[in-house]
Amino acid sequence: MQIFHNANYNFIKWRWHALSISIAIVWIGLGWMFTHGGMPMGIDFTGGTVVIAEFAQPTSEDVVRAALDPVSKDKVVQKYGNEPGRNRIMVRLPLAPGTESGASLEADAKKIEAALQAANLKVVGTSKSIVGPQVGKDLQSKGLWALLTSLGGIMIYVAFRFRLTFAVGAVVATFHDIFITLVFLWAFHYDMSLNIIAAILTIAGYSVNDTIVVFDRVRENLRTMRREPLDEVVNKSVNQTLGRTVITSGVTFLAVLALYLFGGEVLRGFAFTMMIGIITGTYSTVFIAASIAIILSRRTPTQMGGPAKARTARA
Numbered sequence: 343m344q345i346f347h348n349a350n351y352n353f354i355k356w357r358w359h360a361l362s363i364s365i366a367i368v369w370i371g372l373g374w375m376f377t378h379g380g381m382p383m384g385i386d387f388t389g390g391t392v393v394i395a396e397f398a399q400p401t402s403e404d405v406v407r408a409a410l411d412p413v414s415k416d417k418v419v420q421k422y423g424n425e426p427g428r429n430r431i432m433v434r435l436p437l438a439p440g441t442e443s444g445a446s447l448e449a450d451a452k453k454i455e456a457a458l459q460a461a462n463l464k465v466v467g468t469s470k471s472i473v474g475p476q477v478g479k480d481l482q483s484k485g486l487w488a489l490l491t492s493l494g495g496i497m498i499y500v501a502f503r504f505r506l507t508f509a510v511g512a513v514v515a516t517f518h519d520i521f522i523t524l525v526f527l528w529a530f531h532y533d534m535s536l537n538i539i540a541a542i543l544t545i546a547g548y549s550v551n552d553t554i555v556v557f558d559r560v561r562e563n564l565r566t567m568r569r570e571p572l573d574e575v576v577n578k579s580v581n582q583t584l585g586r587t588v589i590t591s592g593v594t595f596l597a598v599l600a601l602y603l604f605g606g607e608v609l610r611g612f613a614f615t616m617m618i619g620i621i622t623g624t625y626s627t628v629f630i631a632a633s634i635a636i637i638l639s640r641r642t643p644t645q646m647g648g649p650a651k652a653r654t655a656r657a
Contacts, residue, residue, distance in 0.1 A: 354577040357633035371525030384535035390436040391450040392471045397429040398464040409461035420608040485539040511635035512553045515626040519549045522622045537612040545619030552627040576632045591624040
């Protein structure tokens with residue numbers, strides 16, 4: 343299936359404009375975010391109360407969520423377990439500042455039970471637990487290390503398969519996608535959670551995969567376009583893979599959009615993060631990664647092909 347026939351758009355011509363826009367969005371967004379308290383953390387990282395309520399009959403998450411609106415606007419409500427005949431829903435509430443864990447557990451559990459009874463929902467049993475702030479800090483640390491480790495592995499792989507300048511371009515593009523996504527998450531009032539961390543790691547892999555497709559085509563074209571400027575080689579490679587990029591990103595975006603619309607409240611943050619990441623990943627593949635590689639290389643295509651090819655060309 344072909345969308346573009348003999349595409350010949352001059353993407354590289356606009357690289358400085360694209361880089362300027364991206365830098366402006368990242369700096370303004372992150373600056374505004376951190377001057378207004380930083381990225382809000384969800385219950386997974388800050389700690390909170392977890393109550394699992396079992397109902398006498400099947401009860402939807404939306405009904406429970408509406409019943410608990412007077413208790414907290416920051417609650418998380420989701421189905422729990424898949425045992426037949428057991429209708430259980432898990433409710434998570436953030437830990438109130440300055441409140442001891444035990445007191446918060448009992449008080450929040452009583453509020454939840456009272457709100458469910460007021461909504462005429464028959465609860466046959468509850469179990470209670472608490473996620474402490476120390477566990478939240480441990481999750482923050484592990485999430486950060488997972489992100490940095492994945493990016494380090496990506497950089498080593500791209501540097502080994504292509505060259506260091508391409509690896510730097512791929513990692514810069516990935517950081518660009520992550521920062522832009524964080525800015526949009528903050529702007530649309532999403533709290534950082536484990537689901538969003540998982541989405542960010544997925545975005546990193548998705549962005550690099552798209553970038554490697556372009557870089558692989560650049561490497562192939564360098565063998566046949568040795569006399570052409572690097573800008574033209576990269577621009578042709580981007581155009582040659584443009585159809586594949588649009589189809590892949592478009593289909594993935596539609597799948598994630600369906601998840602956002604019909605996946606429920608629990609998956610909404612994950613799906614929103616993925617949608618922003620797909621858009622920024624496609625944009626960075628076309629404009630950012632290749633542009634960074636060109637800026638850092640500043641060499642002829644022959645030299646980028648490796649020492650052996652350079653000697654052959656000189657001969």
